[in-house]
Amino acid sequence: MLLATLGLCTAVPLQPYAYQPLPVGSVTPKGWLLKQLTLQAEGLSGHLAQFWHDIMSSVWIGGSGDGGLHERTPYWLNGVIPLAFLLRNAGIDELPPVAGIYKAPWGRHGWMSTLCESGGEVRGAVIAGGVAGYPVESAAECRDDCAARSDCVGYAAETCSAPVRCWHKGQLPQATAASPAAPVGGKEAAAGVSTCACHGRNIPKPTPVDLMGQVERYVEVILAHANATSGWLGPDSSPASGGQYWGPSNVLQALWQWAEAKREGDAAAFSKASRAMLLHLLEQRRRMAKAPLASWAKARWIDMAKSAEWLIDNARLTDAQRGELLELIALLKAQGEDWDGWFEAVPRTSNHNVNVAQGLKSAAVWWRFNSSASHANLSMAQLSLRRMRKLDAAYGQPTGMYLGDEITPVPHTRSPSRGIELCGVVEALYSYEAMYSVHGTLAFADRTERIAYNALPATWASPRGGDMWAHQYLQAVNEINAIKASPHVWQHDNAFSETYGLEPNFGCCTANFHQGWPKFANSLFHSAPDGGVVVSMWAPAAAKLPSGATVEVDTTYPFGDDATVTVRAAAGTPVYLRIPGWAVKATVNGAAAANGTLFRGVATGGADVFAVAFRPETRLERWDGGAASVHRGALLYSLPIAPNYTVYAHHFGTADMSSDYYLQPTSPWRFALDVDPASPGSTLRFESRGYRSGAAPWNHSNWPTSIAARLRPLPTWSVTANSAAEPPRSPACDAAARCGPAEVRDLVPHGGTELRIGELPVAFFGPPGDGARSPRISVH
Numbered sequence: 001m002l003l004a005t006l007g008l009c010t011a012v013p014l015q016p017y018a019y020q021p022l023p024v025g026s027v028t029p030k031g032w033l034l035k036q037l038t039l040q041a042e043g044l045s046g047h048l049a050q051f052w053h054d055i056m057s058s059v060w061i062g063g064s065g066d067g068g069l070h071e072r073t074p075y076w077l078n079g080v081i082p083l084a085f086l087l088r089n090a091g092i093d094e095l096p097p098v099a100g101i102y103k104a105p106w107g108r109h110g111w112m113s114t115l116c117e118s119g120g121e122v123r124g125a126v127i128a129g130g131v132a133g134y135p136v137e138s139a140a141e142c143r144d145d146c147a148a149r150s151d152c153v154g155y156a157a158e159t160c161s162a163p164v165r166c167w168h169k170g171q172l173p174q175a176t177a178a179s180p181a182a183p184v185g186g187k188e189a190a191a192g193v194s195t196c197a198c199h200g201r202n203i204p205k206p207t208p209v210d211l212m213g214q215v216e217r218y219v220e221v222i223l224a225h226a227n228a229t230s231g232w233l234g235p236d237s238s239p240a241s242g243g244q245y246w247g248p249s250n251v252l253q254a255l256w257q258w259a260e261a262k263r264e265g266d267a268a269a270f271s272k273a274s275r276a277m278l279l280h281l282l283e284q285r286r287r288m289a290k291a292p293l294a295s296w297a298k299a300r301w302i303d304m305a306k307s308a309e310w311l312i313d314n315a316r317l318t319d320a321q322r323g324e325l326l327e328l329i330a331l332l333k334a335q336g337e338d339w340d341g342w343f344e345a346v347p348r349t350s351n352h353n354v355n356v357a358q359g360l361k362s363a364a365v366w367w368r369f370n371s372s373a374s375h376a377n378l379s380m381a382q383l384s385l386r387r388m389r390k391l392d393a394a395y396g397q398p399t400g401m402y403l404g405d406e407i408t409p410v411p412h413t414r415s416p417s418r419g420i421e422l423c424g425v426v427e428a429l430y431s432y433e434a435m436y437s438v439h440g441t442l443a444f445a446d447r448t449e450r451i452a453y454n455a456l457p458a459t460w461a462s463p464r465g466g467d468m469w470a471h472q473y474l475q476a477v478n479e480i481n482a483i484k485a486s487p488h489v490w491q492h493d494n495a496f497s498e499t500y501g502l503e504p505n506f507g508c509c510t511a512n513f514h515q516g517w518p519k520f521a522n523s524l525f526h527s528a529p530d531g532g533v534v535v536s537m538w539a540p541a542a543a544k545l546p547s548g549a550t551v552e553v554d555t556t557y558p559f560g561d562d563a564t565v566t567v568r569a570a571a572g573t574p575v576y577l578r579i580p581g582w583a584v585k586a587t588v589n590g591a592a593a594a595n596g597t598l599f600r601g602v603a604t605g606g607a608d609v610f611a612v613a614f615r616p617e618t619r620l621e622r623w624d625g626g627a628a629s630v631h632r633g634a635l636l637y638s639l640p641i642a643p644n645y646t647v648y649a650h651h652f653g654t655a656d657m658s659s660d661y662y663l664q665p666t667s668p669w670r671f672a673l674d675v676d677p678a679s680p681g682s683t684l685r686f687e688s689r690g691y692r693s694g695a696a697p698w699n700h701s702n703w704p705t706s707i708a709a710r711l712r713p714l715p716t717w718s719v720t721a722n723s724a725a726e727p728p729r730s731p732a733c734d735a736a737a738r739c740g741p742a743e744v745r746d747l748v749p750h751g752g753t754e755l756r757i758g759e760l761p762v763a764f765f766g767p768p769g770d771g772a773r774s775p776r777i778s779v780h
């Protein structure tokens with residue numbers, strides 16, 4: 001009946017994508033992209049299931065691990081599923097073994113510090129009680145005792161009082177049974193039995209990481225434990241609340257990615273996953289009649305609508321089921337947050353940064369449902385573009401992100417010292433990928449690359465550099481330290497938010513970051529409505545399209561300036577190559593190709609090769625107070641600040657693996673950029689050593705490219721609340737005494753820095769002074 005009032009015809013499909021995404025499983029990463037995805041799997045992504053309570057002993061597999069919203073394991077699966085299939089295509093089934101697994105006893109803050117450093121793992125746990133600890137000389141003795149016993153899978157040492165007390169995990173049978181390897185359903189802490197929450201597993205032999213094995217085990221358990229009566233997936237603890245729909249939302253996204261990857265070889269798995277999604281969403285619709293969307297579910301309704309759209313596009317449905325899903329989408333919109341109105345009110349209104357990132361795609365996802373929908377006489381395509389521009393104007397950052405340290409601030413600011421959350425970064429990436437594929441607007445593809453190649457790598461750091469073991473909660477473009485900062489410039493997060501580690505401030509990004517690189521890799525190529533092959537974003541990879549065509553991109557982009565595209569497709573198949581907006585001198589096979597357009601070629605039936613030369617120029621972008629950021633191609637170049645590292649907690653593995661760090665600056669950062677804004681290329685000198693095969697792409701030394709820049713010391717640039725103050729107003733050196741003599745320093749890819757200045761004041765407006773004798777100084 002609702003259908004009739006909406007004027008919906010169940011036979012009408014959703015509007016087609018401008019560029020159809022390829023099914024998960026189509027892409028094979030190569031070159032630096034394969035290295036990056038491997039580093040991700042070798043880092044936290046492949047190991048959380050071995051040591052992080054919220055994944056290892058998740059409520060989704062019968063344990064008690066949870067962040068409170070049942071969201072942690074769904075987040076993780078939403079990223080590691082596409083990661084596992086990308087690596088499988090590249091022939092990587094198993095990753096190197098990990099040895100020496102233990103939990104070290106350093107403390108962090110508050111009551112958690114007395115037991116272990118990982119806040120998420122001790123939540124709600126009672127360590128005393130059932131089993132008494134015993135006194136030891138030191139935490140190391142406790143660890144060694146555990147290591148010496150075959151029945152000890154982990155230990156905790158309470159070090160805040162004398163004598164130190166030691167507990168062994170594994171002497172509690174219930175706790176031992178809770179690892180993912182164990183039968184599912186074992187409840188971790190049975191009534192009346194208290195348990196040690198420090199989960200280091202004392203594995204005597206090195207254990208290889210089998211990412212696909214992890215994925216299969218979690219998916220199998222989740223599908224097997226769907227409620228056979230109601231269809232609900234996962235823990236069902238608060239049926240009365242309108243917030244309950246959020247937890248399973250990312251399991252739906254995880255399941256449809258898994259189903260896509262399975263479709264060709266395992267039709268039964270595809271049907272099983274799509275049927276489980278359908279039954280869950282139909283149950284959600286029934287519940288929404290009594291418990292309307294609330295809290296996160298209300299803000300993030302668009303992701304559930306997208307999963308319902310996936311079913312309509314892909315699953316075998318009866319007319320009645322399709323009609324119910326269409327009704328569900330309409331109901332989600334009716335009960336959900338009004339993103340069209342909200343974005344139009346920017347910057348007079350604020351919101352949670354991750355909700356904003358997810359809401360970005362709402363007009364695009366909605367357009368597929370109702371292409372004639374409008375808001376304030378603006379089409380969905382117009383709204384999508386306007387919201388990107390509005391965020392840029394109010395909160396824009398040189399990384400392509402907007403600022404939002406938990407909440408987008410009112411009054412608005414673009415301060416380069418304020419942060420943005422890692423969850424916001426990966427959700428914004430996913431939204432721009434979706435907006436590009438629905439609307440076909442190339443500016444969204446430009447933006448996807450910009451965020452992926454600058455903001456995403458910039459928030460990882462470790463003493464090894466370039467791996468993915470420690471991330472921040474908040475990253476800043478101008479970041480002079482990463483310490484327990486009190487006071488701090490960010491407004492709504494705790495003092496640890498900019499430190500690097502397992503779960504600084506809050507564990508949501510530890511669970512959610514995984515989708516960033518894998519979904520980006522799966523968005524590199526699309527199918528055009530005319531059957532054409534589209535190279536949408538640039539990175540080294542190959543893909544097989546549903547049409548049977550194959551495409552291969554050989555490049556070191558964004559570190560290199562050229563790409564070779566080889567297409568094998570039926571004669572006459574169009575080949576579309578995206579020319580980025582900044583590529584004003586690009587050529588394809590020697591002929592000029594206009595920036596911000598899709599170059600169109602045609603396949604001849606053999607192996608057609610297109611040689612793309614992007615020919616980027618170094619360029620400045622200007623920010624508030626006249627400050628500048630330096631860009632070339634897809635990369636932002638920043639002044640690296642050499643850090644020293646202090647380990648403040650260790651969680652897992654060898655010293656190279658999961659630890660928490662404070663970083664302090666050991667090289668100067670107060671500089672003005674001595675550049676002629678009208679002709680930046682005259683003093684900024686680009687240098688390329690090239691990406692070396694096998695190198696960590698965003699390592700923090702030996703950068704593949706750099707830009708030598710003339711900088712003038714600006715000693716009056718101050719520190720505010722432990723962060724760099726706003727860049728002093730430009731021209732910053734007009735009063736001559738304010739700046740020191742010019743020196744030449746290297747600016748490097750922003751993603752390859754852990755501390756940096758990415759937005760600098762400009763020294764003079766006009767040609768710079770004598771620079772020929774500037775001394776050359778490098779960091780690292």
Ligand SMILES: *[C@@H]1O[C@H](CO)[C@@H](O)[C@H](O)[C@H]1NC(C)=O
Nearest residue numbers: 227228229230231232235236
């Ligand atoms: C399954 O759903 C039914 C119907 O909603 C409910 O009565 C039952 O308690 C659920 N089972 C579990 C294990 O949650």
Ligand SMILES: *[C@@H]1O[C@H](CO)[C@@H](O)[C@H](O)[C@H]1NC(C)=O
Nearest residue numbers: 006007008370371372373374
């Ligand atoms: C689609 O949008 C148009 C224009 O706003 C509106 O008239 C129509 O009712 C909408 N259809 C549905 C199914 O929501």
Ligand SMILES: *[C@@H]1O[C@H](CO)[C@@H](O)[C@H](O)[C@H]1NC(C)=O
Nearest residue numbers: 341344374375376377378379
């Ligand atoms: C939409 O356009 C109509 C016709 O031009 C106009 O009367 C109306 O005020 C516009 N509405 C909004 C919200 O701008």
Ligand SMILES: *[C@@H]1O[C@H](CO)[C@@H](O)[C@H](O)[C@H]1NC(C)=O
Nearest residue numbers: 464465466467696699700701
């Ligand atoms: C980063 O570079 C350093 C110095 O060359 C090297 O020791 C380290 O292993 C590299 N990191 C990774 C993840 O390859």
Ligand SMILES: *[C@@H]1O[C@H](CO)[C@@H](O)[C@H](O)[C@H]1NC(C)=O
Nearest residue numbers: 580581582583584595596597
């Ligand atoms: C192409 O480059 C010109 C010059 O920089 C710029 O004004 C224009 O916006 C670019 N076009 C697109 C579509 O990005």
Ligand SMILES: *[C@@H]1O[C@H](CO)[C@@H](O)[C@H](O)[C@H]1NC(C)=O
Nearest residue numbers: 643644645646663664665666
């Ligand atoms: C790190 O650098 C800070 C600031 O320069 C200094 O105070 C501190 O002693 C250094 N720490 C280490 C471990 O080198």
